[in-house]
Amino acid sequence: MENHDLAWAAGFFDGEGWANRQRRGVNSRINQAGLDGVPEVLTKFHRIVGVGRIHGPVIVEGRQPLYYWDATSRPDLLQVVERIGPWLCPVKRAEFERTLGGPLPAQVWPGSMSEELAWAGGFFDGEGSTCLDKHRTHAGYQVPVLYVPQSAETGIAPELVRLQKALGIGTISGLRKSKPPWKPYRRWRVFSVEKVFLALHMLWPFIGNVKRAQARHAMQVVLAQPDLVRGNPAFGVAGARYCLRGHDKWNARIRPFKGRGKNEEDPLNHFRQCMTCVREDARAKRTKKRRP
Numbered sequence: 482m483e484n485h486d487l488a489w490a491a492g493f494f495d496g497e498g499w500a501n502r503q504r505r506g507v508n509s510r511i512n513q514a515g516l517d518g519v520p521e522v523l524t525k526f527h528r529i530v531g532v533g534r535i536h537g538p539v540i541v542e543g544r545q546p547l548y549y550w551d552a553t554s555r556p557d558l559l560q561v562v563e564r565i566g567p568w569l570c571p572v573k574r575a576e577f578e579r580t581l582g583g584p585l586p587a588q589v590w591p592g593s594m595s596e597e598l599a600w601a602g603g604f605f606d607g608e609g610s611t612c613l614d615k616h617r618t619h620a621g622y623q624v625p626v627l628y629v630p631q632s633a634e635t636g637i638a639p640e641l642v643r644l645q646k647a648l649g650i651g652t653i654s655g656l657r658k659s660k661p662p663w664k665p666y667r668r669w670r671v672f673s674v675e676k677v678f679l680a681l682h683m684l685w686p687f688i689g690n691v692k693r694a695q696a697r698h699a700m701q702v703v704l705a706q707p708d709l710v711r712g713n714p715a716f717g718v719a720g721a722r723y724c725l726r727g728h729d730k731w732n733a734r735i736r737p738f739k740g741r742g743k744n745e746e747d748p749l750n751h752f753r754q755c756m757t758c759v760r761e762d763a764r765a766k767r768t769k770k771r772r773p
Contacts, residue, residue, distance in 0.1 A: 488596045489603035489687055490529040491568030493522060495640050496607025498573065500558065500580045507580050509533070509552045509561060514545035515691075522606050522689045523550050530564055532557040555581070562586065568600060570639050590643075597647040602687025604644055605629065611681070611696040613703070622706055625699050627651070627671040627680050632664040641669045648683055650676050674703060724755035733757040 493511070500509040513520040515538075523535055527550055537548030552558055562577050566585040569577070574585050591597055609629040616622035631638040637653055645651050654668040671680050681696050688696075722731050733756040 484592065484596050485599040485687070486529050487565055488568045488590070488592070488599040489606075490526050491565040491573075492600035492603025492605075493526055493607045494565060494603075495570045495573050495600075496604045496609075498607075500573070500576045502580050506553065507555055507558050509558055509577075509580070510549055511551075512547060512549045514547050516545055519548050520689075521691070523548055525689070526550060530561045532560050568592075568596075570643060572633075572639070591646070594647075597643075598683055599687045601644050601647040602684050604640060605684055606687075606689050606692055608640075609692065611677070611692070611699045613699050616709075619709060622709065623702060624672065625674060625677040625703050627669075627677055629669045630666045631669070632666040637667055641667060644669055648680050650680055724758055726755070726758060728755050728757040730755045730757075 497513065498509065498511045500507070502508075511523065511526065513523050519535055519537070527533060527535055530552075533550050533552035535548060535550050538546035539549075540546055552561060558577070558581060562581065562585050566574065566577065567587060567589040569585070569588075574588070577585055590600065608631065609627065612626050612628055613623040614626050616624055629641065629644060631641050633639075641653050645653060651669050651671045654670065656665050656667055658665050671677050678700070681700070685693065722729065724730055730753075735756075
């Protein structure tokens, strides 16, 4: 079995799986909903670990049919941890150690870049989605978002940190409250079209058909939209010497400009704002406040 398959299976279990003791022994399980029969990701996971069984569908009104993989014997769980244990994140490793009453094989990640991307692909197959959000300033436009939520007892979930490091992009949000019985969670997200394309390019070899179809649909919607014109024409031409009111921006400063770090990249950046307009607007605002 290739390391990429084992890393993918570990990522999928990190997102969707659990292990625990029961009165009659031990149990490990992964739930997955699917409209078109047994989900491909469950079949793939079953093939990689080589033990357990796939059950379903479980039909509940108003919900998609539910399928699940489970392993209910100690030898089966030992084989699971022998194969994917070295790639698991701390939370699931602790679950297996508590369930089996012993240590797991030594951790082997972070491995190569492709192995970490395989883990990220499995985790995204379990927890991730590609969705469309409304553009903040342009009505009717939509922007793509890669989205992975995860809760943690304290701090930031290590799975989100690992995902961010594997892809090298994305932001992790602050703690967000959820309605009971769900726990508070954080989100890893990628926003801009270029970064979403880049992240999908890295994940594509490792994610399943469902996530690929979801991403393909979102990007087709985005690419079908006309390109947005950058900047606001009402502000005039970027970098022009004279503002729209005719002031000379280059000679509008009363005192010499002193940069605070970012101007080393663009020494003329401070000329983009007309200081005469700023003073006139501030003066008009003060005058308005003084009026009875």
